[in-house]
Amino acid sequence: MGIIVKPIFTEKQTALTEKYENRYGFIVAPSANKVQIKNAVEELYKVHVEHVNTMKYDGKVKSRYTKSGVVFGKTAAYKKAIITLRKGETIDLFSNI
Numbered sequence: 424m425g426i427i428v429k430p431i432f433t434e435k436q437t438a439l440t441e442k443y444e445n446r447y448g449f450i451v452a453p454s455a456n457k458v459q460i461k462n463a464v465e466e467l468y469k470v471h472v473e474h475v476n477t478m479k480y481d482g483k484v485k486s487r488y489t490k491s492g493v494v495f496g497k498t499a500a501y502k503k504a505i506i507t508l509r510k511g512e513t514i515d516l517f518s519n520i
Contacts, residue, residue, distance in 0.1 A: 426455045426463035430516050431503065445508040447516070453479070453502045460504050468514045474507040 431448035439446055451460055457475040464472050482497045508514070 426452050426459050427467060428452065428501075432516075439505075443507075445510065445512060447506045447508070447514055449504050449506065451477070451502050451504045453500070455502070455504075457504075460506070464506055470512045470514060471509045472506055473509055476505040476507075478503045478505075 428450040431450060433448075436448040439448070449460075449464070451463075455463075457477060460475050460477070461472045464470065479502050480500060482500045484495065484497055486493055486495050488494075
């Protein structure tokens with residue numbers, strides 16, 4: 424499994440990217456450190472990364488009501504990285520769709 428799992432396309436992340444044109448969000452491997460994330464993004468997208476900010480999220484406890492009673496579960500935990508590129512550089516995330 425690679426360091427970069429997938430880019431983030433949420434309303435909150437899109438608003439952040441529109442406000443700061445050189446910031447992008449990625450879901451990354453939980454064991455990856457900032458240096459590994461920086462090297463992976465630079466190699467994959469051919470850009471220069473200035474900053475990497477990481478956040479770890481625990482899974483949320485969920486419950487639902489079924490015929491057999493209440494079923495409890497948990498969503499998966501993940502690690503998120505916000506990448507800041509050099510001034511004037513961009514990543515085209517929709518080029519390979």
